[in-house]
Amino acid sequence: MMTAKRVAIGAATLMALAAGASAGAALRPDAVIGRWSNPKGTLAVQTGLCADGSLCGQIVWASAQAQADARDAGVAALVGTQLLQGYRPEGHGSWAGRVYVPDMGRSFSSRIRQTSAGTLSISGCLVGGFLCKSQVWHRVA
Numbered sequence: 414m415m416t417a418k419r420v421a422i423g424a425a426t427l428m429a430l431a432a433g434a435s436a437g438a439a440l441r442p443d444a445v446i447g448r449w450s451n452p453k454g455t456l457a458v459q460t461g462l463c464a465d466g467s468l469c470g471q472i473v474w475a476s477a478q479a480q481a482d483a484r485d486a487g488v489a490a491l492v493g494t495q496l497l498q499g500y501r502p503e504g505h506g507s508w509a510g511r512v513y514v515p516d517m518g519r520s521f522s523s524r525i526r527q528t529s530a531g532t533l534s535i536s537g538c539l540v541g542g543f544l545c546k547s548q549v550w551h552r553v554a
Contacts, residue, residue, distance in 0.1 A: 444530060445460055445533065447460060448460075449533060449551065449552055449553060451548060457473050458471065458472055458473065458497065459471055463498075468499075468501075469500070471495050472492050475491045485516075488515045488518065496512060497512060497525070498512070499511055507525065507527070508526075509522070509523070524536050524537075531551055532549055532550065532551055
């Protein structure tokens with residue numbers, strides 16, 4: 414059951430997401446909410462609001478190879494795993510939070526930058542802003 418407070422937090426988050434989106438992209442307030450695929454097409458993540466009003470993303474589909482790799486790393490069930498955690502708007506179409514890397518069994522500081530209505534650049538750094546990696550994810554229709 415949704416409380417009035419949760420609805421208000423969700424609405425405020427969506428407005429902040431809209432304000433943070435780049436002006437030239439003409440994005441909807443909920444532009445980052447949806448289903449996204451990683452560059453190799455081996456994972457699909459559904460983004461949405463967490464209970465605290467931040468942005469989160471849960472794995473909703475994984476290829477057989479991705480599931481096998483996760484099992485080898487000790488993750489029994491890849492589908493259902495929360496990959497994106499606690500992202501808050503930073504402005505100009507970017508958000509900061511944490512990304513869980515199943516093959517490593519760890520979470521890292523991360524940023525999401527919306528580069529267009531259909532693409533997200535997701536980056537994460539292993540140690541204090543060093544050893545960073547970035548991927549471009551695409552919206553799944």
